Structures are given as C-alpha cells and as structure tokens.
Amino acid sequence: MIATIDMEIQPMKKTFCLLLFLPMFYTTAHPLIYHHHHPTILTDKAALLAFKDTMTQDSQSILADWQNSSNVCNFTGVVCNHQHHRVVQLLLNRSGIHGPLSPFLANLTGLLLLDLSENNLVGLIPPELGSLWRLNELNLFGNLLHGLIPDSLSLLSGLFYLDLKGNRLTGTIPSSILYNCTSLGYVDFSENALHGEIPPEIGNHLSNLMFLQLYSNNLSGKLPPSLSNCTILKWLDVENNRLSGELPTETVSRLPLLELLLLSNNLFTSHDHNTNLAPFFKALSNCTHLQAIELAGMGLGGQLPTTIDQLGIYLSSIYLQDNRIFGSIPPTIVNLSNLTVLNLSSNLLNGKIPDEIGRLQNLQWLILSNNSLIGPIPPSIGQINLLNQLDLSKNRLSFEVPGSLGNLIFLSDLFLQENNLSGISPSIGRCKSLNRLDVSFNRLTAIPKEIFGLTHMGIFLNLSHNLINGTLPLELSKMETVQEIDLSSNHFHGSIFPQLVGCIAACMINFSHNLLEGKLPGTLGLLRNLESLDVSYNSLSGEIPVGLGGSVSLVLLNLSYNDFNGPIPTSGMFTNFTYLSFLGNPHICGSIPGVPVCMKRKRWLM
Template sequence: MKSSQPIICLSSFFHTSFLCTVGLVIFLNTITISVSDNGNETDTLALLSFKSMITLDPNGVLSSWNTSLHFCDWSGISCGKKHQRVTIVNLTSQGLTGSLSPHLGNLSFLYELRLGNNSFEGSIPNELGHLSRLRVLALFRNKLYGIIPTNLSGCINLEEIRLSNNKLIGNIPTEISFLSKLTYLSINYNNLTGGISPFLGNITLMEVFSVANNSFGGSIPDTLGRWKNLREFYVGTCNLHGTIPDSLFNNTLLTRFSVANNQIQGSIPIAIGSMLPNLVYFQLRGNQMTGVLPPSISNCSKLQFLEISYNQFSGKVAVDFGNMRDLVNVSLGVNLYGSWEADEMKFIDSLKNCSMLETLALYDCRFQGVLPISIGYLSDQLQTLELSDNKLYGEIPSSIGNLVNVGTLSLEYNQFTGKIPSTIGKLQNLQVVALHHNQLSGPIPDEIGNLSLLTKLMLSSNRLEGNIPSSLGNFLQILQLSLDDNKLSGNIPKQLFQLSSLTIVLNLSQNSLSGSIPPEVGHLKSLNELDLSYNNLSGSIPSSLGACTSLSSISLERNLFQGIIPPSFSSLRGVVHLDLSNNNFLGKIPQFLEQFSLEYMNLSFNNFEGEVPIKGVFANASAFSFFGNNRLCGGLVNFGLPKCKEAQKHKKRLPLFVKIILISFILISVVLFGLLSYVFILRKKKRKDQVSQLSSLEKRFLKVSYNQLLKVTDGFSENNLIGKGGFSSVYKGTLDQEDSFVAVKVLHLQNRGAHKSFLSECEAWRSIRHRNLLKIITSCSSVDFQGNDFKALVYEFMPNGSLHDWLHSRAIASRLNFLQKINIFINIASAIDYLHNHCLPTVVHGDLKPSNILLDDDMVAHVGDFGLARFLGTDVNQNISTGVKGTIGYAPPEYGVGSEMTSNGDVYSFGILLLEVMTGKRPTDDIFSEGFSLHKFACDALPDHVIDIIDDSAIDMQNTEANARKMEECLASTIKIGVSCSLDSPTQRMNIEIVVHELQHILDVLQNM
C-alpha cells in the first residue's frame, strides 16, 4: 500500500491536482508506520513504548502487556477481526500516571483512544495527527498541558474530541474546523484563550459543544447558528460578552443550553417557546440580561431546569407553567421583578401542575403582594422553597402544610403578618425553618414541635407572644434555636434545656420571659452560645450550668438574677464572653475567673463585694467592666477602687510598739540578706526565671520583655522561623523545661503599615473571644538591644501549621479528606459569624486566607492575624481604612474600587478560601486571568460537573453506590456555598449564619454515611 500511493498520484496525470494533493497528504500521514510486512510488530512496539512512559499503574492494568501474550489479549486493548490490528485502546479511570508516547501515532488502525480520568502529564503528541482512522479521542480529566495540536486535522474521521479538565492553553485551532465529521467537542475546564473561533461554524454536524470554564473572552460567533444538529451547548464561565446570537435560538434540536456566569447582555427572544421546543436545561444565571421572562417559554413542555437568577430581568412573571409538567428546578432569584399589580404572584397557581418540582427559588426578586393559597398545592416532591428578601405581606397560607417533603422553608425578610400556621407541623421532613425578620404575631404553634428532623429554627425579630411551647423539646436534632426579639412570656420550658443536640446557639433574648433557669440546663454540653439577656428571669444560676463545658459565650444581662456566681463555673474554661451585668448578683468575684481565657467580662450594676482580682481579664481595663458595684475594693491601681477594709482593719489592731519592732526587724533582715546574696543575685534571678511554674500561659507572660522573647526563640534563630509576611516574622519558642511552645510574631516596624497593624491586632484581641479564634497570650512593646522600637505578639502555638501548608506544601505528605475539610470550614465560619453577629462592635477580619488559618493538635481551625481588622461603627482603626485591604485573590472586588471594609467582604474571602480548599487551586493561579476566576471555575461546574473540579483527596472512591451519590451531593452543596459567598455583588452573598448551618448539615450527612 505504501508504494501504491505515489503511483496513484503519478498515474493521475489526467486527474485534478486536488486529488494529487489528497494522495500526498495520506502518504505523509502513513510514513511513520513500520515497513514490516506484518503490522503486528508496529502495534506491539507502539504499545510497549506507551507502557514504558507510564510511571505509576496502581491497578496493575498493564501487567498483562508483555510478549507472552498477543497484544490483542492485553488489558484495555481491542483488535479488528480481519487484520488483528489495534482498533481500541481503553484505559479510562485506571489511575495511570506518566506521559503520552508519540508512538501512539503508529497505531494506524486505531478507531478509539480512551485514556480519560487518569493523571497523564505533558503535552498531547503531534503524532496523533497521523491516526486517519481515529473516531474518538478521549483524554479528559488528566494533567495535560500545552496547546491542542493543529495537526489533529489529519484525523479526518474524528467524531468525538474529549479534552476537558486538563491544563491546556492557547486557542482552539482553526484547523479543527476541517474535521467535517466532528459531532462532539468537549474542552471545558482548561486555560484556553483567544475567543471562540467563527470558523467552528463550518463543522455542520456538531451535536455537543462544551467549552465552559475557559478564559476565551470575546463573544459568541453568529456562525455557530449553522449547527442544525446541535443538541447541547455549554459556554458558561468563559468571560464572554455581547449577546446570544439569534441564530443559536433557531436550533430546534437543542436540549441543553448554558451561558452561565459571563457578561452576556440582551434579552430572551419573545418566541423562545417555538424556537426551542425540545429544551430540557436552560441556564442563564450570573449575567447582565434584561427584559422579561417571555410567556412563550411555557411551550417548552420538556423543560426540567430553568435557572435565570442573578440577572436584571424585570417586569411581571406572566408565564403559564402548567404545560411544563417535567420542571424540577425553577430558580429566578436576585432579579428586578415587580409589576405593582395585585396579581403579581398569580404565576404560582400554574406551578401546581408541575408534579416533579423539587426547587422553587424566588428569593430577592422584589416580588410584592400576598402569597397565594396555591403555594400549598405545589408538587409533593418539593424540597426547597425560598421566598426570602422580597416584599410579600399578608398571612402565610395554611395550605403550606401540604408540602410534606419540603426540607428548607425560607420566608425571612418579608412583611408577613398574622400567625404562624399550625399546619406547619405537618411538614415532617423540614430541617430549616427561617421566618425571622417579619411581622408575625400570636403564639408559636404547639404543632411546630412535630418537626423532629429540624436542625435550625429561626423566628427572631417578629411579634410572637405567649409561652414557648414545651413541644419544642422534641427537636432532637436541633443545632440552632433563635426566638429572640419577640414578645414571648412565661417560664422557659425545661425541655428546651434538655436539647443536647444544640451546638450553635440558644437565643431567647429580648423577650419578657420570667422564672428561673431550670437545672436541666446542664444537658447543653455541646452548646457554643447561650443568650438569655433582656428578659425578666430571676433566681440563682443553677450549678448544673457548669456542665456546659463547650460554652464560649454566656449572656445573662438585664434580668433579675440573684445569688452568687456558682463555684461550678470554674469548669467553663472555654468561655471568652461573659455578661452578667444589670442583675442582682452578690458575693465575691470568684478568684478562678483569673484563670479563664476571657476576652470580655461585664459584671456591672450588681451587688458584688470584696476584693477584685488582678490577673487575667481583670488586668485589662478595656475587657473588664465592674461599674455599679459599690462594695468592691482593691484591684489594679488605675481602677480607682478603695483599698479593701479588711486590710486596713488588720493594721489598726497592731499596737505602736509592735509596729516599731516589726519595721526594725524587716530593715535589719533586708540589709543582712542583701550583703549575703549580692554576689549571687544575678544567678538567683536567672534560676528563678527558669524554674518558675505558673498555672497558665497568661500568668507566665502577663509582662514580657525583649530579652525574654530573645531567649525563648533562641535569639530569633532562623531554625525557629515558621512564617514570614510583609509586616512580621513568626518564630517558634520554648517557654520552659516542659517544652511548651508559643508562636512569637515580631513586627517589621521598618515596613510601612506594620505599626498600625500591631495596634489593630492588639485592639481586636481586647474585643473578641471565641474558641476558633487564635488565642493571644500577651503583647510586647519594648526596645531591642540596639535601642530600636520592638513590638511583638505572643500566641498559642499551632502544631499542625497553617491551612495553606496542608493545601500547597510539599513537606506535608498527607492531604485533608472531605470530612476534615468540612470541619475546618465550620470552625472558620463559626468564628466569622461570631465576629460579625455576636461582637460589639462588629469586627471585620479583613484578611481571611489559608495562611491565616492555623490548625491545632486535633486539626481544629483557628482564625488568626487581625492586623487588618476593622471595628464597624467606631473610630477604632479608621486611620487605616484607606490603606491595604486584604490580599489579592481573596479581597472582594469592591475593595479594589475604594469601598470600605464590610462583613460582606469577609464572606467573599471565606467563599474563595472554601473553593481553594475544595479544588486545590489558588485564586491567583495562572489559569485565572482576563475575567476567568476561581469563582467562575466552580460556578459553572454546578450542579452536574462538580466531581470534575474537586481535588482528588476529597473523594473516597471506595464508597458504595448509595454513599457515592450522597458524597457527590455533599460536594455539590459545598461548592454551592463557596460560589454563593464569593459573588461579585456584596448584598447577594450568602449570610454567614446560613453558611454555618448548611455546612453542619453536610457534616451530618457525611457522618451518617
């Protein structure tokens, strides 16, 4: 055959030159084939060359590739019956590592090359262009880099190209447009640029075009409208602008269409229903589209997924959804709807015919009016109903009790009035009920206690009255119970204090509750925050409260409590916020409070008496308040309290001659002691420093000098250096002979902003306290041995380093699994929630990133580095508000245009951090440029392709099929949180309280797998 090709050309003298050229191309494409009479040798050598470049074969799939077997019997190899030549190489998902051999180009009879879902590195060999018979090229989900070879155009029979989830760069070669048989092109999740070429429109047989999550830029070419066989079209997160060509909407075979997360403008064609009658999946979310949702879309009777949220659609929703019986998800959230017409919400009536509906998301749409009764006649498959952040008013229809499978009911931030319908008790699958910030009145229905699966009940900021039903004690899985800011009265049912599942918060503040705290409070052993403030509660604090050892915040202020602080409080060593002010407490202030890690304590306006301790929080005037206790004495001198009477009385009882004798004796003793010990005084001082055994880190370093820090860090040795940044260096130090470690952060005062960073961090640590915040032991403001200013902070040492180390350091061999990651996210989110919603004033961290998240012995995460922190509503640190705002990649976009720091900025940083942990990609990686970001990378994977972007360490491939499905759902839910937190619009980002809950739900699912 080799010799016949040039003969054909030479004997075609009377044929056209075009045919000669074709013959020559075919000849050139085959010259790499062996000249052996038997092509078997060629195939054998090509396959063995491929095997030689494999560095890891965990499943031993290539163990059969040896000369003792014919290659047609090798694993993953299929041959043609006639010529016994290799026609298929299929090694998909075998865990192979290595690079691709160029000798694969010698498999001249190859029809299919399937090497997807492995770890191949390097470039795609140009020699693959010699495979003229190749129909399927599947190299997806590897680590291939470089460009897409232009000479793939030589594979003239190619029907499918699958190169997604690699690291390919450059553009889509124009030469691919020569592949006239191509029907499937998938190159999503790469680093491609250069726009979408108009020449691709020449591939008239195209059926699936998937190029999402690249950095193409440009617009969608009108020429793609030539694809009359097009069924699926995915260009989400490609930094595209302009409008969607009308010609694309004329592809009547189109079933799935996604342009999510670009800067697409324009509107949806009015006649879309007749233009795309086969549409199943329609995703426009995250663009700048305007206009109305055309009523004709109701003719898309096969539509299952409609997501047009996060745009600027407006006007009245006048769609008759009755014909769209297969709808599963309707997401219209964050748009500008609103017609001011009385029947604005009437479209919900037609949704009752959608028997498959699982999600109805209409949040933040500017809808107003009454919620129709038909809301209760939606699909019995409905799982999520989100109507929050609108202007809905009137009563919540009692028909809502028909939605028996709803797990999330989100109606917060509206203007609902009337009572909570008792029918809500029928929703046995409810896990989250969010009705806060409305104008609901009347009692909490007793039937709500039937919701045994509830994890979060939020009824705050309404006008609810009457007693708290004891039936709430049935919430055996509850994590957060917030009934604050209402008009509730009566005693607190003891059943509430028996909810041992409560871990986040029990908030009953700002009501008119009376009675005492029952001893059952001791069951709340896992609770983080207890807030009973601003009520009429009385009696003594039960000693059983001391059993709640997970508490970090206790707020009992503005009540009628009396008696002493019980000795059992000594067990609450995790408490960092304690407010007992404005009560009738009496007795002495317990000395054991000196040993606590308290960052804030308010004992003002009680009847405490006796001596004020002087250590721990009592040594910090800004963290400790005692006003209105007129019988206190002692304490630090700057408190201005009188000396304690007991000491004065004792002195008056001594006769004058006894005083003279004692004073004389003391003077003589001091002189003699000084003469005897003068020579040894320095040695004695040194030894005393070494052997001093104090009970806590606070006691050791209440006052620390430059020399002491110089000593514990071995002279700030490079061997002890564990981190370095723009403002500081961090050293590990040994405190004593027991090898107790601390971290010493030394400020680089010569760098601009370092001094302000020091002041900001010191101020932050005076105001915040939480178990997931890195604990500061003390600060040092001194001079060094050269007389220069020296400032340092001493922290508890985190032996497992930073989250950044676990993600990107080669020194750490193991990686975090998914369960560990979720726990870390919960730790961080809980700390942020505390800073934003439970601190007075609110604290904005300003620099959340993996390097500022430190891990202790138990892999519990602690948020550190408050050098850029800001206090909202105060004058504190106003002078640095116009300076550095966070770190590139983690700082929200609004900071880059001069906006002030806000809590929404922290939420953005948390979202980026979460996505980095889940995907293993830094937000500043080279692939993220020209509008393509980590946020967009993750967003376009939702909801069906999340598994493609997840860092492999997060996935346990040994799960059962059922667990694998749950795992994928958990992964998708986690990515959704990260995407929702990192939206460009600050007001559209997910509330951090919701984040904590959603993460806890994911954790519960994982733990039950």
C-alpha cells in the first residue's frame, strides 16, 4: 500500500465553500449526520458508534471494545491526532466486518486515511463521504459494494490514493473525480463492472498520477492520448476490457518511468492494418524502466523486431501469447538478461528456437507452445538453471529430448506434447522437482526406466499416443505422489502388476489402447483416491475382480473391449456403473441393463 501523505489543513475559504456545497448530498434518511461547525473528538466518537450500530451482530462483536472503551483513541483500528484531538485514521482492513458502508463516517471530518478493504461491506458508496475533505487515502478494495461511483468524491481535492477494486460497481468512471482530484497518484477501479470510455482529459488533470489500474471491467473506446502528460506514470493496467484502436505508440513514448504496461485481452491492433509491431516496440525503448509488458489475446499481427533487446535491462516479463505474430524468434531477445517470463505461445512463429536461448540465465517460465517451430530442442536450455516451466508443446520439434534438461533441478513442468520427438534422454530422471511431464502425441518408441524413477512427481505423467514398446515398468509402482498416469495408445504388452497399488495418490489411471493381457489385479480397489480407471481396448481376461468395487471414490470405470468373463460383481461401487463400462466383453453377464443375464447352473438329481 502507498504510504499515506500528510496533507495540510485547507484554507478557511475552501472549508466554507465545502460546507455550503455538501448539504445537497445529505438526505433526511440519515438524521444522525451532524452539521456541526466545531466537530470534536466527541462527535467523532458518536460517528464511529453510529457506524458500528449499522453492522451485523457478528461485526459488532468484532468492534466490542468500541462500546467498552470511553477513550475513542483506544478503539480498534482508530488512530488519533492528539494535538488536534481528532480521529485521523480508521484502519479496519481484513477485520471481518459485514454490513452497509454507513454514511455516518462522513462526520469524521478530520480523517486523513480510511481503509475498510477486504471486508464484506454491502450497499452503495455513500455520497456523504465527499465531506471528508481532508482525506488523502480511501481504500474500499475487496468488498461487495454495488451501484455507481458517487460524483461527490470529486470534492476530495487532497486525495492521493483511491482504491475501489474488487467490488460490484457499475456505471461509468466519473470524469469529475479524475478532473478535480488533481493530487491523485494511485487510482484502482479494477475488477468491477464499469463501462463506457476512460475520461479523455484524464492526463490533462492528473500530473501526479503514478499508478492507474482499470483492468477487468467493460470499458470501451480508445486509451486517452492525454495519458502522455502523466510523465511520472509507472503502472498502466487496462487488461480485460474492450478498448480499441492502434497500440498507443505516441502515448508510451512519452512515459519514461513506465514499469508495467498491461494491455492484454482488449481489441487493440498493430500499425499498418495490424501487420507491423516495429513502431510500438521502438516507442517502448524510451521506457527505460520497463519491467513487464503484456499484449496477449488480441490477435496482434507483425514480426518481433530484431531490436527487441532495446526494451531495457529491467524487463523481466513478456506476455505476447494468443496473437498472430509471425516469423522467427529474433536471437537478440537473449540480450534481455533479466527476463524471468517469456510467453510467445499460440502465435504463428516458425523457424528454430535460437541456440542462444540458454543465455537467459534468469528465465523461470519459457512458453513457446502452439506455434510452428521446427528442429531440435536446443541443448542450451539446460543451462537455464532457474527454469521452472518449459512448454514447447504443439510445434514441429524433432529428434531426441536433450539430456541437458536433466540439469534443471528446479524444473516443475515439462510440456512437450504434440511434436515429432523420437526419443527422451534417461537424464530427465534427474529432474527431481518435476510435477508434470507430458510427452504425449510424439513418436517415442521407448521410455527410459529413469523416467518412472521420478518418485516425487506430484501431478501427472502423460506418455500417451506414442509408439512405446515393452512391458509396464515395475518402477511405476514407486510413484507414490503422482495423481494422473496416462500410458494409453501405445504398444505396452504383458500384465498389469498388483504392485501398482503403490501409486497411492493416483486419481486417474489410463492404460487403454495397448496390448496388455492377463488378469486385472483386484488390489487396484485399495487406491482410495482413484476416480477414473480406463483399461479398455486391451486383451485382459479372467473375471472382473470383486475387490475393484472397494475403491470408494471411483466414478469412471471403462473395461470395454477386452476378454473378461463371468458375472459382473454387484458389491461396492459396481452398483453405480452402466453397461457402457463393459462393452465388447462377450463372455460377461450380470444384472446391469444391457448386459446378458447370468444363467443359473442346473443341479442334476442323482
């Protein structure tokens, strides 16, 4: 939170004008609001107790000491200025209070800071709060407030910090607030349901603005060019709206202190009819303090310029996914030595991944999925020691997964699915932090047993849709923490071993579309977390084990197209399944509709 700036007491002339103007915001519905020319600590106490009385019963117990203490300055969340004998701060953030935002707070006319954030306040923002003319911080973030933002807040001419984020506010952004509260340095109206345009003259009035956050609303129109006058602006976040027009090249070129530029999920286009990104990136090179740029989800067209490395030494995050960026990844991008996140996924990129990529030593997320990249995975990626997530899925990469990736001791997620990879190095088994491994839909013919030695893998192992031969490795049973195992659509043969019960955390097992044979072990019923078991399209035989019904969490069972025989068990979870779980097994019977009824054996009299 921005530290509250102590404001000087306004001249008497302004006070007199405010007192004349404010009564139009008061209503007879609130007779306890004082019209007192000499407010004191006693009027402050009365206002606080009136505020407390509007809260729910539970909230009043949270503020119990307000009733028990005679000294208002000892109330929970209350800070006084003892020299002037007034309440100057009310700090009840995350206090669990519930109820309407009371207009009685308007009587705390000495208040400099009002923070009621992250509670359960409901109702409208009272227009009476405009009488808090000394206020320099108003924080109502994270409540359940609805309705319009009152124009009367424009009377708070000394306001520096205004946070209304995360409520249910509707209507438009009142231009009067952004034009009259000229001391504003921090404005956050994010995560509401505001619509309309951003007031176009905002930058002509807020020369002190450093942080502007309006993301996740329904705002439309263009980003105001006047923002170029906010020359000390550091954060500009308008993601997840319906803003349109060309990328704001002229605006950002005049914001030398800009640190965060977040424009994702709007309707912006690049220059020259959405084909040219170069002018915008050139303008960004003037933002020498830039730390994060997010332009995702807009269908932006153009190539990444070779001058991308001029974005500055502080740049740590680039999010350009879900666009129409074409061409190759410029090798100069590796000069952005402080990058921690590079997301270029779901574009039209082609060519090879630059071998120099390993020079990005601070990179933690490298996401290049869903493009048309070709060639091998550069071994130099194994030099990025801090890498946590590597996603190269849905490309045209080929050859073997390089053994150098085994050096990535912090690697948690490795996504390589839907490529043309032909092998995977055993050294990947050294990635002891790996939680997710997906190499499905490739051309792998073998999996080193070291991969199944990743005993601490916690989320999923997906080797499906490859050409893997051999028996199920016994090492699989040692993966005690893995939740999902998918080996489907391969050429695995042999039996399913009973030791698979060692995968005690498994909630999904899919061995379908293989060449497995023999009996299905009943011990699988001991997997208490198992929700889905699919062994369809194999050559399993014997009776369906009764013990399988002991898996209390099992909701999806597919034994179809095998060679099971005998009656379907009727105990436990078997009562929840239909004939669809048993299709293509001509030698089974049971009481399930759609399955042949078991014939009773006749006893011949002797």
